[in-house]
Amino acid sequence: MTINRLFFQLSLICLAVLLVSCELFETNENESEKTQQSLIPVLLNGKWGFIDQSGAMKIVPRFDEAIAPTANSLMAAVRIGSLWGFIDTKTEEMVISPTYPQVSNFTEDGLAAFRNDSGKWGFINQQGTVTVEPTYDFVKNFNDGLAAVRVQSLWGYIDFSGKLAIPVNLNTANNFSDGLASIEDDNGWAFINKNGTVTLRPSFTVQFLGDFNAGLAPVQTNEGWGYLNTEGALEIPIQYEEAATFSEKRARITLDNFVGFINTKGEVLVQPQFDDAYDFNDGFAAVEIGNSWYFINQKQGQLLLTQSFIEVKSFNKGLAMVTIGSENDRRIGYINQEGAYVWFPAK
Amino acid sequence: MVSSKVNSAAMGRFQLLWILLLIFGFIGSCDELGIGNEKDSNNNALFPVKVNNQYGFIDQTGRMVIEPKFQFAYAFSEGLAAVRFSNRWHFIDDEGDIEIDGMGSFQELRSFKNGLAPIRIQGRWGFINTRGEVVINPRFRSVTSFSEDRSFVRSLDFRNWFYINKEGVELKADLAANGMDEHENTDFKNGRALVKDQNMYGYLNDKIETVIPINYADAKVFSDNLAAVKISDRWAYISTDGSIALNPQYIAADVFSQGMAAVRQASNSFGYINTDGKMVISEQFDEAMTFSEDRAVVRLNDRYGVIDKTGNWIVEPTYEQIDSYENGLAKIYRTIVLENQNTDIWFGYINREGKIVWVPSN
Numbered sequence: 001m002t003i004n005r006l007f008f009q010l011s012l013i014c015l016a017v018l019l020v021s022c023e024l025f026e027t028n029e030n031e032s033e034k035t036q037q038s039l040i041p042v043l044l045n046g047k048w049g050f051i052d053q054s055g056a057m058k059i060v061p062r063f064d065e066a067i068a069p070t071a072n073s074l075m076a077a078v079r080i081g082s083l084w085g086f087i088d089t090k091t092e093e094m095v096i097s098p099t100y101p102q103v104s105n106f107t108e109d110g111l112a113a114f115r116n117d118s119g120k121w122g123f124i125n126q127q128g129t130v131t132v133e134p135t136y137d138f139v140k141n142f143n144d145g146l147a148a149v150r151v152q153s154l155w156g157y158i159d160f161s162g163k164l165a166i167p168v169n170l171n172t173a174n175n176f177s178d179g180l181a182s183i184e185d186d187n188g189w190a191f192i193n194k195n196g197t198v199t200l201r202p203s204f205t206v207q208f209l210g211d212f213n214a215g216l217a218p219v220q221t222n223e224g225w226g227y228l229n230t231e232g233a234l235e236i237p238i239q240y241e242e243a244a245t246f247s248e249k250r251a252r253i254t255l256d257n258f259v260g261f262i263n264t265k266g267e268v269l270v271q272p273q274f275d276d277a278y279d280f281n282d283g284f285a286a287v288e289i290g291n292s293w294y295f296i297n298q299k300q301g302q303l304l305l306t307q308s309f310i311e312v313k314s315f316n317k318g319l320a321m322v323t324i325g326s327e328n329d330r331r332i333g334y335i336n337q338e339g340a341y342v343w344f345p346a347k
Numbered sequence: 348m349v350s351s352k353v354n355s356a357a358m359g360r361f362q363l364l365w366i367l368l369l370i371f372g373f374i375g376s377c378d379e380l381g382i383g384n385e386k387d388s389n390n391n392a393l394f395p396v397k398v399n400n401q402y403g404f405i406d407q408t409g410r411m412v413i414e415p416k417f418q419f420a421y422a423f424s425e426g427l428a429a430v431r432f433s434n435r436w437h438f439i440d441d442e443g444d445i446e447i448d449g450m451g452s453f454q455e456l457r458s459f460k461n462g463l464a465p466i467r468i469q470g471r472w473g474f475i476n477t478r479g480e481v482v483i484n485p486r487f488r489s490v491t492s493f494s495e496d497r498s499f500v501r502s503l504d505f506r507n508w509f510y511i512n513k514e515g516v517e518l519k520a521d522l523a524a525n526g527m528d529e530h531e532n533t534d535f536k537n538g539r540a541l542v543k544d545q546n547m548y549g550y551l552n553d554k555i556e557t558v559i560p561i562n563y564a565d566a567k568v569f570s571d572n573l574a575a576v577k578i579s580d581r582w583a584y585i586s587t588d589g590s591i592a593l594n595p596q597y598i599a600a601d602v603f604s605q606g607m608a609a610v611r612q613a614s615n616s617f618g619y620i621n622t623d624g625k626m627v628i629s630e631q632f633d634e635a636m637t638f639s640e641d642r643a644v645v646r647l648n649d650r651y652g653v654i655d656k657t658g659n660w661i662v663e664p665t666y667e668q669i670d671s672y673e674n675g676l677a678k679i680y681r682t683i684v685l686e687n688q689n690t691d692i693w694f695g696y697i698n699r700e701g702k703i704v705w706v707p708s709n
Binding site: 258270291302304306308 | 449452468469470471473479480481482484485503504
């Protein structure tokens with residue numbers, strides 16, 4: 001064998017080895033791409049600050065509480081003393097100084113709900129301008145351009161400008177999704193469109209209607225829970241002790257006191273086995289086993305092998321906030337979707 | 348393996364260097380990918396030993412290969428051994444490196460079998476594969492190690508026992524309820540497993556259908572395609588189709604292994620028959636274990652020894668206890684009376700020739 005030929009063969013082997021090992025790097029890259037979008041809040045020495053993906057401290061811990069942005073928002077709610085404001089995690093600037101006793105996260109519509117000193121709720125935009133005056137006793141977040149608002153015990157819906165789109169005369173009002181919202185009026189539960197017209201009223205007695213997702217809405221009768229399709233027919237029969245709205249094509253259901261997951265065909269994908277669970281988000285669902293929290297993947301519902309957590313939040317942009325320790329000694333960290341720490345639990 | 352390859356190739360120093368570099372490069376990247384875990388479990392088998400209350404591993408010759416540093420250690424199986432240190436369970440490879448980090452979540456575990464190892468998390472059993480991925484979630488109250496791709500499990504609500512396949516899917520049985528529980532032998536062997544109803548035994552096939560009727564007051568698992576069953580007050584052996592292979596004639600009968608089974612036929616002592624029912628080692632032992640690696644542990648009075656397949660003594664009956672041979676060694680035990688009158692059980696190993704390779708230690 002000549003040296004040249006040997007080299008040629010070695011190069012081929014080299015290439016093969018490289019190709020195989022590249023797979024590793026690829027996944028890492030994808031992950032960092034997903035997570036690099038914004039800063040994440042961390043707890044250090046009793047105060048909250050923000051780190052970037054590499055774990056570098058970007059905003060020195062000085063907040064009493066900080067909440068990671070959800071959806072595609074970059075605005076993180078922060079609390080100083082008893083008041084909430086927002087920082088822009090991209091520019092790392094405090095955009096809305098702490099003025100509100102309570103706030104929600106910003107939604108995709110670029111609005112966040114806030115509560116003022118007198119206990120009334122309104123909305124602000126990302127510049128901190130009040131777009132809906134605080135006149136409501138309670139509000140839910142905007143979905144499909146409408147937000148449910150409560151005046152005393154009755155609900156209606158407003159649009160972005162704060163104008164009432166659907167009059168305040170409903171007993172219950174849930175979020176719009178796919179142009180429909182489940183509501184309860186004096187005639188019982190029904191779905192309305194954005195004009196407030198009832199488009200669907202089940203032909204049977206219903207105790208609760210949940211939000212539509214993937215064309216299915218959880219429905220509760222005296223017999224238990226099932227799922228309704230957009231025609232109002234029972235697509236998945238009443239057979240569960242509890243059933244939640246679909247998320248990432250999976251829905252939480254309870255049978256014999258254990259929580260599992262079904263797909264949109266009503267097939268059990270993850271046998272009921274958990275004491276509690278959150279919805280799937282970012283390809284993972286948090287699950288409670290005994291008194292401990294873990295995560296399962298969306299594909300096969302397999303447990304991600306991690307240490308056990310006393311509390312977790314759902315995965316968001318590739319990371320999940322996890323809490324270890326005990327009730328009096330809580331340490332908060334972040335894991336990635338391989339179950340490895342990107343921020344080791346601290347307090 | 349590596350050195351023989353390099354030696355056999357006639358090439359210059361320059362090329363050799365390249366090959367070596369490549370091989371190391373390749374091994375390095377494989378580790379990360381979790382491949383290259385296939386290890387020859389027989390030639391370089393390792394065995395746990397206890398020294399100063401810490402567990403390490405020796406090879407077949409008694410040489411210490413992984414220094415004692417573990418609180419507990421199981422034997423190697425399928426290239427991995429479960430060890431406990433800092434109060435946490437992990438699986439290590441034969442160099443003592445952690446291959447599967449239990450993250451402190453494993454409360455209990457067992458060795459790998461059929462590629463899966465049972466693990467207990469929060470009081471519930473599931474299975475991991477050799478890459479450390481949880482392939483069957485912890486959702487059973489008890490499980491058996493997989494045998495012929497079947498595991499016998501107890502449901503989360505404690506109410507039912509049933510078989511699952513390696514995907515964790517319950518295999519529906521034709522019998523309403525399997526009367527077996529986690530304390531009985533529910534392993535599959537020769538495509539058959541015991542099934543019980545109203546204290547009578549029969550056998551299932553791998554589809555969990557009762558293929559040998561539930562007719563026997565007592566029965567043992569199949570092995571060498573024969574199973575001991577009790578018919579009235581005598582034991583017989585049946586074939587996997589349920590037909591009688593050896594007529595009811597034994598007062599006691601054990602499972603076959605390596606073509607031999609310990610039985611008591613005409614005396615108060617045990618001998619060994621072959622699969623034709625011929626008594627090949629005469630009835631002479633007070634206790635007789637199954638053959639493994641051409642050796643069987645037998646007892647005379649209160650001492651254990653080892654015989655070969657012709658019935659010759661390999662180890663005279665001098666030990667308090669001996670386990671079956673595995674990968675060329677058998678574990679021996681010795682009770683030590685401590686100063687405070689408490690007793691401690693120490694263990695060591697003998698090889699196939701009966702020579703001590705590790706004196707019982709603690």
